[in-house]
Amino acid sequence: MSHILVTGANGFVGRALCRALCDAGHTVTGLVRRGGGVEPGVSEWIEPSADFAALEAQWPAGLAADCVVHLAARVHVMHEVSEDPDAAFHATNVDGALRVARAARRHGVRRFVFVSSIKAIAEADNGRPLTEDDVPAPEDAYGRSKLAAEQALVRYGRGSGLEVVIVRPPLVYGPEVRANFLRLMDGIWRGMPLPLGAVRGRRSLVYVENLADALMRSAIDPRAAGQCFHVADTDAPTVAELCRALGRHLEKPARLVPIPESLLRLAGRLTGRSAQIDRLVGALQVDTTRIRTVLDWHAPHSTDEGLAATARWYRRTRGGSGC
Template identity: 70%
Template sequence: MSHVVVSGANGFVGRALCRALLDAGHRVTGLVRRGGGCIDGVTEWIDASTDYSGIAHNWPAGLNADCVVHLAARVHVMHDTAADPDAAFRATNVDGTLRLAAAARQHGVPRFVFVSSIKAVAEGDGGQSLREDGLPRPEDAYGRSKRAAEEALVRLGGETGLETVIVRPPLVYGPQVRANFLRLMDAIWRGVPLPLGSANARRSMVYVGNLADALVHCSVDPRAAGQCFHVADSHAPTVAELVRSLAHHLGKPARLLPIPAAWLRTAGRLTGKSAQVDRLVGGLQVDTSRIRDVLGWLPPYSTDEGLSATVDWYLSTHRAHSCRCKTH
């Protein structure tokens, strides 16, 4: 049995990871800014300092952990209002990450698992699945900060002996999902026609249960030390397939309009929304063969099982929200 510290333990991925760790028999301490959001069985460690500025000093007496999984981050936002987005992302995602990793090593933690993002590599696959050893070309402040944190952690590991493991997921979905995925389900539920019938490029995603399972392996398997892994579901659907599958599970028709992708790209350029359109019609497939070959890991849930669980949650807890949206 290992003792794992999870930063961001009360978040979307954090709660799923804590549950997976507990189910596997491990002890879990959740490092959070505010108390009260962790699942039962997790010991909360509250640290409200800015970007872990006092984390080394505030390390709890007697906390002897085998691994830290770092999920907490300044997340990607569509319309960032920061005066200097790169500096804002770097302060949290690079400087804060390094403070936590250095404190972990100082207090005897041998392994640090950093949950990065496929955005640290690219926004699209250029016609070839993205591999861990591909040339990184992040395109926004969030992606650049995640890539910089990866590089800094590798250097820290080389200098101190800290076992670093980097995990790069694409879009994560599942119960409690927010942002664009939730808005897509709302739109399907309300019967909004979607101009995505010709969006046939494939885009990798990862069900939160699959990501949590992979992170458990990365936390405790000796073979993961020093590795970088891409983690995704076995199937990469097209956006049109995704809409049809969600509509099926929601019991709603898939109102897809067959607008050519070239027309959507033109509309994106004219409206200043090229990046948003590219995320709908451009390909983004990731190669997950390394984690399969090194750890023998395979996703325990199919994409259809993940979407079904997501829709079940939506229908049980978010249907009222979607109905309210329809009246506004």
């Protein structure tokens, strides 16, 4: 069994990964900025410095991890206040990731799994599922920072001998999900009319337990060394199909209005929200052939199982709160 250090261990994906690792018998240390929220059985390491500036000096004596899974990141900011978003994302997602990788290597860690994002290469699939070898064209500061981090880590790995593994998930969902997916469930629960009935583009997504399983395999399987993997559920539903499935599991049928995509895009231009509308109606499928071939990995849960678990969590924790 391995000793795995997980950064961002008290986050949405971090908790799921730590559960999977502990259930499989691995030793897990969770690196967090603020105490609390780590899973039972995880040793908590609190290191509050901004962008891991003090990580090297604060590395605990006796901590000998085999692998680091780096989840901690600056993610999408709904109301950006930074005058230079690219610099703000770069400081955490590139410089911070490199500090973790360097400190880990200096303390004997042999593998570094970097959890990137499909946004590092594209926001749309241009008619075919995205592969790991497609030419990157990120469209926002977050995606650009993830791509820059991938490139910097690969260069560092080649020079230092650290085995770097890149994992690019699309939208992640599951119990405790937040942001747009949660708002979508809120709308379905309230019976709000949703103008998504005519949206035809298919979008890959990944259930958090499926992602956790893929990250665990990437951390421990010798065949993962030096690889870049796209990870997603087997299914890629349209937004309308996703809404109907969520409504079925929430027992609140989704009220879908078939507004033509052309009108939705026009509304986006008129309101200054073209990027958001394009992401909503556009297709974004990812090709998972590589991880299935190299690691013989298959998603342990279907999308419907993942949506059912997410809906059960919502009904239990938020359904009676007036949302």
